[in-house]
Amino acid sequence: MIELRDVWFSYNDREVLKGVSMEVRKEEVVILLGRNGAGKSTLLMHLNGLLRPEKGEVIVNGNPVRYDRKSLTKLRRLVGFVFQNPDDQIVAPTVWQDVxxxxxxxxTRDDEKIREILRNLGLEGYENRLCNSLSGGEKKRVAIAGVLAMEPEYVVMDEPTAGVDGVGMKEIAFIVRELREEGKGMIISTHDLDFAKAVGDRFLILDGGMIIYNDAWIDYSLAERCGIRTWMSEGEVVLVPHDSCLPDGDFDFVAVMGRSAKERLEKEGIEPDINTAGMERAFLRAIGGARVMLVCSRSMMDVVRREAATYPVRLRLYEREVDEYEREGVHNRGGSGRSGAHHAERTEGH
Ligand SMILES: Nc1ncnc2c1ncn2[C@@H]1O[C@H](COP(=O)(O)OP(=O)(O)OP(=O)(O)O)[C@@H](O)[C@H]1O
Ligand SMILES: [Mg+2]
Known part of the structure; x- marks a missing residue:
């Protein structure tokens, strides 16, 4: 395991890391998210001793990192680092020579292993190509091959898919999954949420110099607020518990989830547009730009809230107590019976 414990770092007087604690285990892919300048590259460079914390500790396989030359050489064989810019990494004229x-x-040269790495990265047949004649995406893959050829236990990748097309992205995702199968621990910074979701076991958000999020799924609303590149649609899901008043206003669709919610809509004489798989289909409609009312049994509210965070969609909670008068079945919408109603309305996470 690699651990950062309360790591602080600044460039001159610009404080970038303000008490970062995190860990990367073997057989795990950790994704590091954060806006431009959040300090992702700075954090990653602490993991193999390229930068030294001003305060705090880096611990690799239980040993605190030491910064003498010999210890650093050992550390860098254990922790491979794929730089954001492949030109910082490529050292030899041809692909084969470089790797x-x-x-x-x-x-520790093992030609068979190196051929396999090149093959997995779609670089078979590139052995004699000059590195400076390669495209950006090809260079990126050569840089990754060079790191993997050292067979490190941990691999740090700084934006491995930046400038890489769909085919290259899939190849990199494939190799990341393979490396995890082999037992390697990986931490990858990226602005590419498709790639992140394809490979990540755990997602961290670095913001304001600290890790403010660490979970097995991406919280899209939080990610958006942290300036991370997401595509949040204009649509929204208004979530209404079954025992609340229903909101007025125009909705493109009414969806229902759970038995109590179905009974409630029946009683109101409302025929829902979405009756089965209500939650998923409500999200999909909202992603498509629609405004959806999702009436949900109260016992399932938490499921919806948690699940909604993993979709690029806004969720707004609407909750207004039905007072006794209405509960008895006399619907006097807009009448005096509603004036004292408790009213709660908010957008999730905002
Ligand atoms: N060598 C340096 N000297 C001074 N400031 C630096 C140096 N390197 C980075 N910085 C600053 O530190 C902050 C964090 O930079 P860093 O490169 O770690 O961000 P990042 O999250 O990797 O951003 P990006 O998404 O653009 O790669 C930025 O404000 C940057 O300008
Ligand atoms: Mg960076």
């Missing part, structure tokens, strides 16, 4: 460079130096 064998590291293992040649450490006396």
């Amino acid at each position: 064998v460079f590291g293992p040649e130096n450490t006396g």
